[in-house]
Amino acid sequence: MKPEYPNLLHYKNLIICIVILCLSACTQLPVKQPVEKDKAPIPEEVPEPAKEETEDDQPKISIIEILSTEAEKFSLQGNYQDALFVYNQALSQASEDEKPPLVLRIESVLMKTPTKDIEGFIDIKNIHIPRPLLLYWLGLNYALENNAVKSKEILETFLFQYPDHPYYSDAADLVDVIKKSLFKRNTIGCLLPLTGKYAVFGQRALSGIQLAIQELSKKYSREFKLIIKDTQANSNIAIEGIRQLHQKNVAGIIGPLLAVNQAGREAEKLQIPLIALTQKSDFPLQGDYLFANFITPEMQVQTLGAYLFLKLGIKKVAILYPNEKYGKKYMGLFWDIVDEYDGEVVGVEPYDGKKTDFAEPIQKLTGQFFPLPDFLKPEAIEPENNAALYEDQNIDLLQIAIESEIRKENEEEKIQIDFEALFIPDSPSRVNLILPQLAFNDARGMYLIGTNLWHHKSLLKEAKGYNKHAIITDGFFDGSQNSATVQFTKKFESLFKTKPKFLEAISYDTASMLFLTAMDETIDSRQTLKDALQGKRIFEGVTGNTIFDKDGTAHRELFLMTIKRGEFVEISR
DSSP: OOOOOSSGGGGHHHHHHHHHHHHHHSOOOOOOOOOOOSOOOOOTTSOOOOOOOOGGGSOOOOHHHHHHHHHHHHHHTTOHHHHHHHHHHHHHHOOTTTHHHHHHHHHHHHTTSOHHHHHHHHTSTTOSSOHHHHHHHHHHHHHHTTOHHHHHHHHHHHHHHOTTSTTHHHHHHHHHHHHHHTOBTTEEEEEEOOSSTTHHHHHHHHHHHHHHHHHHHHHHTSOOEEEEEEOTTOHHHHHHHHHHHHHTTBSOEEOOSSSHHHHHHHHHHHTOOEEEOOOOTTGGGGOTTEEEOSOOHHHHHHHHHIIIIIISOOOEEEEEEESSHHHHHHHHHHHHHHHHTTOEEEEEEEEOTTOSOOHHHHHHHHTOOOOOOGGGSOOOOOTTOHHHHHHHHHHHHHHHHHHHHHHHHHHHSOOOOOOSEEEOOSOHHHHHHHHHHHHHTTOOSSEEEEOGGGOSHHHHHHTTTTOTTEEEEESOOTTOOOHHHHHHHHHHHHHHSSOOOHHHHHHHHHHHHHHHHHHSTTOOSHHHHHHHHTSOOOEEETTEEEEEOTTSBEEOOOEEEEEETTEEEEOOO
16 A cells, blocks of 8 residues: 655655656666767877778767767756757657667656746647657656646646556556645635625524534544635635635535536536535536535425325325416426326416415315306497497396306305315415415315425414414424434534524535545545545435435435424424
């Protein structure tokens, strides 16, 4: 097992060793003969015997040797850039047999060349020095310059583009060492709007995260660090925050609450596990390092569907929804879950959320709505035609008589509701108006199904007497008997002098699961942290048991509540 290097300075020697091993694996450098300098002339008084010189007697110096000698001079002077230029020229004229020793000499120069000079060569078109060598030594030299992030980036490019290169395994080992050096398992980053119009939400989330760190520090007797970046709900600031946290080598990031797509793209590019507090179901699908942990519409209808159809055994339901984006979305999702459990939707009615009278859509659901037939509707009569006016009065009297008779018959018959549950995905302000009107129109006895918006104290007071048989789902319930939830609520209230809500609870759980996963001794990099989060681990938290799928989407069974004696009460399952 390779040792872990917490700092690049510790493995600088390892890089040099890798270079030596790589070079020794290739053809050995030929013994370089010293260049004779200032050779003394033969004294004139001792003349050489007269001899006719021939062409074969002249010393042969190839152009490759001449250029190599010139390149070595530049290298000895520390002018590595010009040395490489000359070697590049020599390589362009070398035969296949002459290239291997030339390449070794080039590598001896690349080993000492500043990264900015090597980058300049990579950008030159038609360069003869092999691009894999330029990338490989650029990556190693960045590591020697303590720029681990850039070294990793360059070496990963080398690995991707040249999987069959002889230096591949050495580069892969160095990338692994760098990843470990960039991973601080006890430090995570946090992106929240702590100033601006959304500051109240950022502060609430932060309070949950801070409590999680406090509790973990006590439990494991070790320090956990949180680096906080205020996004101000601005996408550009969030992106810059991601980059700064990356430089701080955080293990992962919690947040943001807003501008999640832009921040997510940057985190994915830098390969940092990021758990956004968002209900956008498509967010984690945008990258392998992206996760979402929040309450979603899909979670809510799944929880409601499982309870209604599996636990209560309900078969028929109806949907009364506001004709707007929120209502339409939940109507469609709930209908899908009804089909999934082989239930039956026997009535679906939209209503105008701007109105306060919901009698018509209610009556349509219950079968009480009887519009006047067209043949009984009065026609427009000219005022000057007295005879026509007289006939119109007779028609009005007939219309009144028929409507009275219909109403009388309807009142005599007891309304038969053909659905066992009514789903109303709307806010308490409108639900408080709808529930009494349901009772007024004799729509009674069925379960009243609501989303987490119903979990509001106004529903207890303003719809008192009409909220029986309510079934409500939410991501957190401070009155739950779940032991983890009880302890969290008690500690939070003691520390912050207020009861926690869902945002505080989900932030607490997210920080806990990120730190606890990073503490696993098998986790030694951001990649292994990401893999572990996607590995279907079950995280037991104050919001329930959470599991991430391979796409980074959180799954959990939410809380269920009903109303008894004017209070929300947990439904045990």
